Amino acid sequence: LVTEATISGLHDLRRVQKLVKTFNYQAVCIINKYDLNEAMTQEIEDFLDEESITVVAKLPYDETFTKALALAQPIVEYSKDGALSTLVRESWETIKLIIKENDR
Secondary structure, three states, X not given: OXXXXXXXXXXXXXXXXXXXXXXXXXXXXXXXXXXXXXXXXXXXXXXHHHOOOEEEEEEOOOHHHHHHHHXXXXXXXXOOOOHHHHHHHHXXXXXXXXXXXXXX
C-alpha cells in the first residue's frame, strides 16, 4: 500500500485495507510525503499499527520527484544516487524480503 499524509490519503488507505483483508493478504505500507503533515502521518501510523501493517518506508517530499515525473522518468533513473532514490530502492528490497519470507 502507498499513501500520502493527507485526510484523503488516510480515507483511501482504510478503504483499500478493507479490500486487502478480504483476500487475506499481508499488506505493507509506504507513506509518501510524510513530512508535509506529521500529525496526519502519526494518524496513519496509528491506523497501520492497529491493522498490524508494517511501514516499510516514510518518503519525504522531494522536488526531484516532480522533475523526474515531468520527464516521464522513474525517480531511481532520474536521480540514481539521490536520497529519495535510495529510499525507494531500499523499500523495494524490504518488500521483496517480506514476499520471500511469506512464500515459505
